[in-house]
Amino acid sequence: MLANEHKSVMLQEVIDFLNVKPGRRFIDATTGGGGHIEAILKMGGEVLGIDQDPVSLNITRKRLNESGFSVFKLVQGNFANLQKIASGVGFTHVDGVLFDLGFASFQLEDSERGLSFLKEGPLDMRLDPNLGVTAADLINSLSENQLVGLFREVGEERLAQSIARQIVSRRVNQPFLTTQDLKKLVEDVYARKGFTTNHIHPATKVFMSLRIVVNNEFENLKNGLEQAFQTLKIGGRIVVISFHSGEDRIVKDFVKTLEKDKVKILVKKPLAPTQEEIKDNPRSRSAKLRAIEKI
Ligand SMILES: C[S@@+](CC[C@H](N)C(=O)[O-])C[C@H]1O[C@@H](n2cnc3c(N)ncnc32)[C@H](O)[C@@H]1O
Missing domain, CATH: 1.10.150.170 (Putative methyltransferase TM0872, insert domain)
Structure with missing residues (x-):
């Protein structure tokens, strides 16, 4: 694995909580390096990947093609517009939506983006070049x-x-x-x-x-979660991996806004990566996973 290649966080947990089965349809709202998407495809799921960064989509397209997958959809856009993007390519009533928030390793390592204080670069930080x-x-x-x-x-x-x-x-x-x-x-x-x-x-x-x-991350997350819930079919799930308390609070507050008889909370306390994963991938250490099901 190259230094700037992105290691997917809590991969097995994501697959389990999304309840991936052959023929089921999923939206990965944060495509990144495509690791979660590849795992879903390997399990026989169908996937629409969204990312605001065209670089992420190019990396993922190449990765999936090299792995022999040809049937998947990738769309550049903001997950704040998830419903419109998804319905535009026929992804309505889906079985699950994944949000693996923040940025990918290759974005952090690209000094031209100015995301890392460890690298000299312009003070830019836009994940979407159109911002x-x-x-x-x-x-x-x-x-x-x-x-x-x-x-x-x-x-x-x-x-x-x-x-x-x-x-x-x-x-x-x-x-x-x-x-x-x-x-x-x-x-x-x-x-x-x-x-x-x-x-x-x-x-x-x-x-x-x-x-x-x-990157207007908090507002985008609020909108993205609401739209993801609308796009789910009954029994469909949302899985969110957040990396700091501000994000996790938005997810928790969003769940509170849902009517109790419309949602099942699948993890009462947010799930953390295993010690083994943290050792292998220190960037996963602050990850917290929450999952809900539409009932
Ligand atoms: C942590 S990475 C995802 C990694 C991916 N799960 C994997 O396995 O490689 C997060 C990705 O989400 C994208 N992203 C962040 N906020 C977004 C938003 N509001 N809309 C669309 N994409 C977003 C970033 O550009 C980045 O590529």
Whole structure:
């Protein structure tokens, strides 16, 4: 496996909770590197894969062709428009919808996207190249209060106030253009305050909150879940793998909005990957899986 190849998270759990059987129809709303799709196809399921990033779809198409699969559908789009995309290619009343949220390894490793603070690159962060606003646009134009809100509410960053203040004071002379520029500023704020972080880099939450806002991730997830539920047939399932508390809260709140006699909760407490998987794929460590069935 190449360093930037994406390892699918909780693969067996996803197959089990989707209840994949030959002839059943599934939507993978987050195609990524196509690992979950390939597993569904191997079990005899039919699949529509959606992704906002054309690179993901190209990688998946190549992978599936190389594995000998020719019958599958891949559509570029945002899962916030899931119902329209799915009905456009005849995927209505499906047996299951998968959301494996966030980004794929090859997106993180591509320095031109600016998703990783470990790589020098433009402060961009758009997963869909058609989106208009980049992370640099936000950093260089939001007011100090807006930046505080973004870092604190979306990223749960405890030094939100100090980081926002330093950004606003620095950008007057020199706008932020690169990942390393922003990373350095956050590191300096932490060092000056004598703060340390457990297990994560100080810039983790600032970068995560920018990515979430640039890609409108929370709103998209709310819309995607509602539309996925509409697209399911009775007995159909939704499986969601989330990677941070903000996403998981949206999934939990969405389930609460459903009438009790219309939904069966398949996992009471979100499921985590096994220790073995975390050892093999450290990026899976924050994954949480939830699954529901339409009844
Ligand atoms: C973690 S990866 C999925 C990996 C995939 N399950 C696999 O096995 O390779 C997440 C993918 O979802 C896509 N994505 C994230 N948000 C999206 C959205 N709102 N609409 C469509 N695709 C989205 C990203 O571009 C990325 O390719």
